[in-house]
Amino acid sequence: xxxxxxxxxKDSLTRVETLAERFGLDPAPLAPxxxxxxxRISPHILQLIETPGDPIWRQFVPxxxxxxxxxxxxxxxxxxxxxxxxxxHRYPDRALFxxxxxxxxxxxxxxxxRKIGCxxxxxxFRELREGIDYIAATPQIRDVLFSxxxxxxxxxxxxxxxxxxxxQIPHVEIIRIGSRVTSTLPQRITPQLxxxxxxxxxxxxxxHFNHSRELTTEVVAACNLLADHGIVLxxxxxLLKGVNDDPSVLQELFFKLLKMRVRPYYLHQMDLVRGGxxxxxxxxxxxxxxxxxxxxxxGMASPQFVVDxxxxxxxxxxLPEALSQSGASTRIxxxxxxxxxxxDM
Numbered sequence: 001x002x003x004x005x006x007x008x009x010k011d012s013l014t015r016v017e018t019l020a021e022r023f024g025l026d027p028a029p030l031a032p033x034x035x036x037x038x039x040r041i042s043p044h045i046l047q048l049i050e051t052p053g054d055p056i057w058r059q060f061v062p063x064x065x066x067x068x069x070x071x072x073x074x075x076x077x078x079x080x081x082x083x084x085x086x087x088x089h090r091y092p093d094r095a096l097f098x099x100x101x102x103x104x105x106x107x108x109x110x111x112x113x114r115k116i117g118c119x120x121x122x123x124x125f126r127e128l129r130e131g132i133d134y135i136a137a138t139p140q141i142r143d144v145l146f147s148x149x150x151x152x153x154x155x156x157x158x159x160x161x162x163x164x165x166x167x168q169i170p171h172v173e174i175i176r177i178g179s180r181v182t183s184t185l186p187q188r189i190t191p192q193l194x195x196x197x198x199x200x201x202x203x204x205x206x207x208h209f210n211h212s213r214e215l216t217t218e219v220v221a222a223c224n225l226l227a228d229h230g231i232v233l234x235x236x237x238x239l240l241k242g243v244n245d246d247p248s249v250l251q252e253l254f255f256k257l258l259k260m261r262v263r264p265y266y267l268h269q270m271d272l273v274r275g276g277x278x279x280x281x282x283x284x285x286x287x288x289x290x291x292x293x294x295x296x297x298x299g300m301a302s303p304q305f306v307v308d309x310x311x312x313x314x315x316x317x318x319l320p321e322a323l324s325q326s327g328a329s330t331r332i333x334x335x336x337x338x339x340x341x342x343x344d345m
Contacts, residue, residue: 005187013041033062038117055211055243071274077312086123086131095141100148104185109276145176152179180208189222194229204232212253227261234265240279247292254301264303282345
């Protein structure tokens with residue numbers, strides 16, 4: 001029997017013609033974009049769009065600007081940091097376990113937009129087992145982040161099996177899940193799922209909210225259900241031009257998240273992904289946001305502003321003293337003291 005959240009997924013908008021008819025648009029400019037980077041908008045997200053170009057629209061509706069060739073296909077060099085296809089091993093004690101190839105709604109700024117939702121993007125059973133075997137054979141890994149795509153789109157039985165296999169590896173001490181279903185498909189957060197996740201404590205769930213309009217009644221209820229089952233919730237926000245590049249917008253988001261027992265964790269400078277240049281903001285924008293938070297909201301509602309450096313150099317928290325200008329670039333000092341020239345705007 002199909003579950004309610006699975007029916008919601010089946011009812012998602014996936015055709016530009018349907019989108020264009022709903023909003024009175026010409027589908028022709030959108031069609032080649034959706035052909036290259038798939039379109040999926042869940043019913044929950046669709047009903048949040050008020051007008052074309054609003055903060056929800058910009059995150060999920062194709063834009064011809066995505067076909068620009070600026071940016072990097074694999075901005076974080078994940079392909080070269082993958083000892084097996086389902087694992088990215090960038091940091092010594094942490095590994096990214098890619099368990100899903102699809103999401104409830106496709107973000108137009110996604111770091112992995114080159115493959116998410118495309119044919120062949122979902123890992124096979126063999127690839128998942130190779131990933132587990134690699135993690136088990138690498139004793140320095142003590143923190144595993146389930147990612148994809150969205151891990152919570154897996155059926156409970158499949159997700160539970162993967163979590164159990166990783167949880168049983170003696171040197172794995174912490175499991176994290178990166179998911180946006182709390183925002184895009186809150187119906188997925190069922191009591192049954194929460195009871196399952198609770199079995200693998202300590203388990204952390206990283207949510208992804210970019211604008212306070214995403215914090216609907218259904219979303220608040222989903223986060224409350226997770227928190228009531230002992231799941232520790234953090235949030236990662238991406239700084240996006242025309243969506244949330246305004247200190248007052250982010251102040252409201254971060255404070256409301258904290259009230260929902262979701263700790264603002266990261267504010268991300270958008271990755272240098274190809275097809276996402278129109279979303280990028282200067283580094284100075286993020287620093288301005290962080291300065292505005294001081295004294296305006298409690299420190300618990302202030303995330304770290306980070307940039308994930310191209311080439312797989314890793315995340316660096318951005319503070320004014322960590323930056324220096326060098327021509328058209330901003331020089332950033334990594335955690336190991338390396339100086340990286342970051343192509344600022």
